[in-house]
Amino acid sequence: MKKILYFSTILFLAACSNNNKPKDKATELADLQKQQVAINAKVSKLQAEIGKKDSVKSTDVSTYTVTPSRFTNYIQIQGKIDAQENVMAYPQSPGVITAIYVKAGQHVSKGQVMVQLDNSVLNQNIAQAETQVSLNRTLFQRQKNLWDQKIGTEVQFLQAQTALQSSLKQVDVLRQQANMYRITSPITGTVDQMDLKLGQVAQPGASGIRVVNADLLKIKADVPESYAGKVHQGDNVLVVVPDANDSVTAKINFAAKVIDAISRSFGVEIRLPKRSSLRPNMTAVLKIADYSKANALTVPVNAIQRSEAGDYVFVNQNGIARRKNVKVGATYDGKSEILSGLTAGDQLVTEGASDIEDGDKIRVVQPGN
Numbered sequence: 001m002k003k004i005l006y007f008s009t010i011l012f013l014a015a016c017s018n019n020n021k022p023k024d025k026a027t028e029l030a031d032l033q034k035q036q037v038a039i040n041a042k043v044s045k046l047q048a049e050i051g052k053k054d055s056v057k058s059t060d061v062s063t064y065t066v067t068p069s070r071f072t073n074y075i076q077i078q079g080k081i082d083a084q085e086n087v088m089a090y091p092q093s094p095g096v097i098t099a100i101y102v103k104a105g106q107h108v109s110k111g112q113v114m115v116q117l118d119n120s121v122l123n124q125n126i127a128q129a130e131t132q133v134s135l136n137r138t139l140f141q142r143q144k145n146l147w148d149q150k151i152g153t154e155v156q157f158l159q160a161q162t163a164l165q166s167s168l169k170q171v172d173v174l175r176q177q178a179n180m181y182r183i184t185s186p187i188t189g190t191v192d193q194m195d196l197k198l199g200q201v202a203q204p205g206a207s208g209i210r211v212v213n214a215d216l217l218k219i220k221a222d223v224p225e226s227y228a229g230k231v232h233q234g235d236n237v238l239v240v241v242p243d244a245n246d247s248v249t250a251k252i253n254f255a256a257k258v259i260d261a262i263s264r265s266f267g268v269e270i271r272l273p274k275r276s277s278l279r280p281n282m283t284a285v286l287k288i289a290d291y292s293k294a295n296a297l298t299v300p301v302n303a304i305q306r307s308e309a310g311d312y313v314f315v316n317q318n319g320i321a322r323r324k325n326v327k328v329g330a331t332y333d334g335k336s337e338i339l340s341g342l343t344a345g346d347q348l349v350t351e352g353a354s355d356i357e358d359g360d361k362i363r364v365v366q367p368g369n
Contacts, residue, residue: 061352062366063316064300068344071296071337073330074238074287075230079221081241081282084271085187085213091117091202092180102209104194108185114209115196119181126174133171136164189213212280217272218253219284222265230290231255237270238287244277252288291330297342298335303350304328314356316347316364323358 095117102114143160146152183202193210196202219239223231233255240247254269270286272278304311304326311328314321326341342348349362356362 058319058361058363059321059352059356060365061316061321061349061356061362063364064303064348064350066297066299066338066342066344066346066348068295068297071293071298071330071332071335072289073291073332073337075223075227075290077221077223077286077288079219079268079270079284079286081217081272081278081280081284082220083189083212083214083280084216084218085189086210086280087186087212088208088210089114089183089186090204090206090208091115091183092204093117093177094201094203095119095181097196097198097200097202100194100196100198102191102194104191106191108189108191108211110185110188112185113182114185114191115183115202117181117183117202119178122174122178122181126171126178129167129171129174133164133167136160136167140164183209185209185211187211187213214279215274217275217278217280219270219272219286221268221270221284221286222260222263223255223268225259225264225266227288227290228259228266231268231288236289238289239270239272240285240287241278241282242285243282244275244279246275246277248272248275293337296329297338297344299338299342299348300350301331301334301336303348303353304336305353313342314349314353314358315342316349316362319361319363321349321356321358321360321362 097115098118099116100114101116102108102112108114140160140163143152143157147154147157189211190213191209192212196207196209200207202208231252233252235252237250237252238247239250250270250272252268253271254267256266256268259266268286299313303313305313310325312323312325314323316322324341324346327339329337329339331337347364349356351366352362
């Protein structure tokens with residue numbers, strides 16, 4: 001279109017000139033052809049300059065300065081908080097509850113009687129046995145006095161001694177049986193569950209009292225078999241409890257050696273320090289460090305691009321984007337370790353990296369670290 005306009009203009013000027021100075025047609029055509037060649041050359045030159053100007057248009061990008069820092073990769077596993085001492089206290093014999101001495105939330109000591117069951121028959125038997133003990137002790141003492149004076153026979157002395165010992169053992173047995181009709185606390189802690197009522201028949205293993213020592217907590221978790229070579233006893237663990245908005249650093253105190261045949265996992269336990277914010281059965285996230293490097297080069301994951309030839313990134317070199325092939329290591333929390341391909345101080349292109357090619361002109365609008 002431009003050529004047509006230029007050519008028309010030339011024809012118009014030539015026509016006007018022709019009116020002023022007559023020329024023959026051959027001369028006029030030769031002049032117009034020369035002018036047309038010159039105009040075409042100018043048009044081509046302008047088009048080339050315009051195209052070159054468009055090709056060097058810069059792209060706005062953000063950069064990230066690559067600096068050495070500690071990089072730690074974590075394995076994340078979900079676990080559950082439990083009390084190290086969390087037990088149910090049951091009676092050893094069935095019986096009707098006649099007295100309850102504690103309530104939920106109450107602190108109890110180890111061995112403290114919490115519930116009494118009906119053992120009245122045994123108490124009567126104990127009283128009767130104690131009477132027999134008293135009689136046998138008197139008979140033994142008299143027989144012993146006679147024996148010391150060489151009066152009577154040795155058999156009579158031994159019979160009195162045996163009768164006393166037997167009655168004493170019988171009293172001990174009856175008292176042990178009576179103790180089976182009460183529920184005592186096996187640990188020092190807090191009554192966490194109390195569902196028993198007066199008059200209720202308590203059964204061994206069926207109805208009892210839960211006692212928990214909330215000062216000694218632990219976390220139990222199952223680790224997948226695939227991490228068997230990475231998780232060991234003594235490893236550092238970052239414990240995060242989302243519901244309590246709390247976290248604590250601890251160590252793995254126990255790691256099972258046997259893989260469960262059904263779940264294909266192995267159990268681990270982590271002891272926790274005393275924390276008022278933590279309670280048994282809370283869900284916890286275990287972040288187990290399986291790899292750490294002090295001076296690692298890490299970059300944001302979104303800066304790494306992939307192709308059939310491998311991973312690569314773009315760096316800013318004096319306003320020009322340069323592609324660099326990289327070898328990527330572990331990735332955690334949005335950052336990847338670069339094993340090779342970058343050096344400290346490189347200006348890594350982050351935002352806008354997908355819009356550029358190697359050699360493109362770029363303009364940094366948001367440098368960062």
